[in-house]
Amino acid sequence: MNQIIIPRVLKPKNLLTQEEIQQYFPKTPFNALENSFHQTTCSVCLEEFAQDTICRQIYCSHIFHDKCVQIWLSNQNSCPSCRVRVTKKAIQEFLKAKAIEAEMVKLPEEQADITIPNTDESVLEDEPSQLEKKLLIHSK
Numbered sequence: 539m540n541q542i543i544i545p546r547v548l549k550p551k552n553l554l555t556q557e558e559i560q561q562y563f564p565k566t567p568f569n570a571l572e573n574s575f576h577q578t579t580c581s582v583c584l585e586e587f588a589q590d591t592i593c594r595q596i597y598c599s600h601i602f603h604d605k606c607v608q609i610w611l612s613n614q615n616s617c618p619s620c621r622v623r624v625t626k627k628a629i630q631e632f633l634k635a636k637a638i639e640a641e642m643v644k645l646p647e648e649q650a651d652i653t654i655p656n657t658d659e660s661v662l663e664d665e666p667s668q669l670e671k672k673l674l675i676h677s678k
């Protein structure tokens with residue numbers, strides 16, 4: 539007897555768990571999100587976002603309704619808009635790269651702060667004298 543193989547819809551591997559979705563993409567009202575793609579609609583349900591709708595923004599910066607993204611990510615491991623991989627590994631790598639980038643951006647800024655000339659001359663005059671006083675106290 540021939541067995542009929544019913545094709546099962548294959549779920550992609552490495553789907554995010556509900557906890558991971560919550561951890562990486564917290565619920566945020568639409569108007570509080572940084573809408574870098576100027577999105578007005580959700581690519582899952584194709585409906586327009588209301589300003590106070592609870593949404594989730596995934597790491598590629600795309601925004602979806604809270605419920606839509608949860609349903610989507612429990613069946614798919616990519617962004618419905620740009621198809622970027624949405625797996626724990628991909629997110630962690632992205633966050634790591636972002637942290638390194640932030641470090642690299644931070645350093646020149648800190649150096650720039652030091653080299654900014656202090657135009658307040660009274661401070662310039664004051665500081666060495668205070669230091670001198672301290673040195674004098676210590677030398678006694």
Ligand SMILES: [Zn+2]
Binds near residue numbers: 585602
């Ligand atoms: Zn939606």
Ligand SMILES: [Zn+2]
Binds near residue numbers: 598599600619621622
């Ligand atoms: Zn995306």
